[in-house]
Amino acid sequence: MTMLAEHTERPTVIDPQDEPRALRPRWVRPALGLLLAVTALLYLWGLDAAGWANEYYAAAVQAGTQSWKALLFGSIDAGNAITVDKPPAALWVMALSGRIFGFSTLSMLVPQALMGVASVALVYSAVRRVSGYGAGLLAGAVLALTPVAALMFRFNNPDALLVLLMVVAAYCVVRALDGKSTRWIALAGVAIGFAFLTKLLQALLVTPAFALVVLVAIPGSVWRRLRDLAIGLIAMVVSAGWYLALVSLWPSESRPYIGGSTNNSLLQLALGYNGLGRVFGGDGNPGGSSGSGGGPGPMGGSMFGGSTGITRMFGESMGTEISWLLPAALIALVAGLWFTRRAPRTDRTRAALLLWGGWLVVTVVVFSFMKGIMHPYYTIALAPAIGAVIGIGVRELWRGRDFAAPRIVLATMLVVTGVWNFILLDRTPEWMPWLRWTVLVGAILVSAVLVAGAHRLGRWTVAVAAAGLLFGLGATAAYTVETVAGSHGGGIPTSGPARAGGGFGFGGPGGPGGQEVLPSDNSELKDLLLQADNRWAAATVGSHVAGSLELATGTSIMSIGGFSGGDNSPTLEQFQNYVASGQVHYFIVGGGPGGNHRGGPGGESGTGTQITQWVQQHFTAQDIGGTEVYDLSAPK
Known part of the structure; x- marks a missing residue:
């Protein structure tokens, strides 16, 4: 019986896999x-x-x-x-x-x-x-x-x-x-x-x-x-x-x-x-x-x-x-x-x-x-x-x-x-x-x-x-x-012609970072990272800056707290051990989700905030092409 069983007595379509090749339409x-x-x-x-x-x-x-x-x-x-x-x-x-x-x-x-x-x-x-x-x-x-x-x-x-x-x-x-x-x-x-x-x-x-x-x-x-x-x-x-x-x-x-x-x-x-x-x-x-x-x-x-x-x-x-x-x-x-x-x-x-x-x-x-x-x-x-x-x-x-x-x-x-x-x-x-x-x-x-x-x-x-x-x-x-x-990028792409509010990048509406100059566009910073031979050339809170810098330099960047900076990894103690053993060279303060001084989700108690505050207390900030950077190999 077919879909129209109550109307017609036509047989079900022959399975094309069982149909002789000679009978298949040209x-x-x-x-x-x-x-x-x-x-x-x-x-x-x-x-x-x-x-x-x-x-x-x-x-x-x-x-x-x-x-x-x-x-x-x-x-x-x-x-x-x-x-x-x-x-x-x-x-x-x-x-x-x-x-x-x-x-x-x-x-x-x-x-x-x-x-x-x-x-x-x-x-x-x-x-x-x-x-x-x-x-x-x-x-x-x-x-x-x-x-x-x-x-x-x-x-x-x-x-x-x-x-x-x-x-x-x-x-x-x-x-x-x-x-x-x-x-x-x-x-x-x-x-x-x-x-x-x-x-x-x-x-x-x-x-x-x-x-x-x-x-x-x-x-x-x-x-x-x-x-x-x-x-x-x-x-x-x-x-x-x-x-x-x-x-x-x-x-x-x-x-x-x-x-x-x-x-x-x-x-x-x-x-x-x-x-x-x-x-x-x-x-x-x-x-x-x-x-x-x-x-x-x-x-x-x-x-x-x-x-x-x-x-x-x-x-x-x-x-x-x-x-x-x-x-x-x-x-x-x-x-x-x-x-x-x-x-x-x-x-x-x-x-x-x-x-x-x-x-x-x-x-x-x-x-x-x-x-x-x-x-x-x-x-x-x-x-x-x-x-x-x-x-x-x-x-x-x-x-x-x-x-x-x-x-x-x-x-x-x-x-x-x-x-x-x-x-x-x-x-x-x-x-x-x-x-x-x-x-x-x-x-x-x-x-x-x-x-x-x-x-x-x-x-x-x-x-x-x-x-x-x-x-x-x-x-x-x-x-x-x-x-x-068209060109469709960012973390939340949308199809069709451009519309108000189309696709997010990491930095929010309108693409990554809006009008902000991102660290990945900073040639001085990229040159600095390319000279590092540590397990991680740098660390930063959240994946926005970390991912873009990795793609721009090919180096490994630690994304503290994961995508939005809210994951409990690494803990402050773990990060301190990484720094003490020379596994991470720089700390970068940047924009995007989690990439600010407050450390993203979790507020003052979040691991990103704790690590940021510890770095600021024990290391000296440098301005590298407009980006705030700390050399973790040179404590105060």
Whole structure:
């Protein structure tokens, strides 16, 4: 039975993997090649324009090319004082690329872009196994043309690898529908385990949908399905647990401090600041609120996700990142599940809708109501699910166009997309003002044709289908191209044309440091650091100055307190011992989060403040090109 089981007796699409090559349409291979080539062009074009992208992760990648221990643990410095506040799987890929090809912007970012191409290819492959070639191509195109996907597959945050691994897991679950499910479910568990080592608990948001498909749609007895689910769970735990055990068993004095944790524990980081703290707030998580704003500072409302609630994915902060086709995907999901309500338990179309639709709904709900840090670019995790649901839904509804209900649903999806895209484009009214009217009017006209005569178009069928795709994808495609053409950097990048309040650097709104002259721009300071041969050429509070100086000089800079200066590492006693043993040469006072005299979060009692005060009491300040520097080898 198909998605339109109550309307038609057409058989389910033949699995393309089982179809003889001679029977495959001749256009399939060129069309797939074109899709992947265009995706590669979008994601690789002008890739070095972003510079070091997120300097926090770039510094850790550089450290990984200089020290194997830094690579293993994800240290932000080659001296291994402290790690970044995420597990290191994404850093492994970029740092290994840097070791092979030499550390540079391209060696760091090209693997990220290729992950995007691979994600598009796998979404195509997964969807085509259920609904055929056309559906797979449409699903892949939607993913490739999602603005936030083009943004993050050209960036060095962990999200690119996270999405790729989740798509790999989804592909494995789809393959399990064909039989030999144990092997494929185990592989899905392995992929999710390594996704956990990329971005912790966010990787688990897709697991409820995967588990539901295994229990509901996998062929075999209930005991076999329960066994497969248990094997997948074990594979996931082992694939993530080996690294948790490694970090826990490694002597803490001979490895870097786990950044973002409160007790030097990766498990605590997973459950605290970067885990449940993101969902429920607390554990150092400022974020969205139920009011009109949210988050810290003047840009907290937009850069930290805006107000919590069911409309959050459509708001000013995230709407233009991900929601272009989200309303249409939700309509397609509801219609698809309704039309397949009488299908057999193992119906492949319904199973695919449960998989991708469950991924979509669970992630939307969590992202919409989580009270901790929620940056707009996190929404890349929705892009594969939206693409797959759109691909499956449009293809199956189009197959049922001889009947009124599928035509009405398909037309509704298109006209809602046109209206919503008009609203999104109106948020940047001076950018391509004609586009929003073209998309709106075109979508309405094509929708009318679909309702009135989609079943009797004759030779005009292809033209109407092409017009529907053009007006349905035109706005998101234009926004994606603008994202690729522009320059997007800083710690919190955003896609599309420049808007007020776009992307943060370490120094806050408008990029790193605003109008401040950063220590990394200080040629005298850089020359001074290049002459140091200590374990750490210098130390400074927070990662803002530390990361930028590391990238500018290639030296190791201790980031006291981690990203924001709030972590309890090193303690004052530890820092005093480092100074006494000659392991750190200079102390630099700089700007950015945590990089001031108060030592960042923690106020007067924070480790950054304690260390800063101790240095100022026992060493003499020097003005090096406008930067306050203390020579720790020459006490007062």
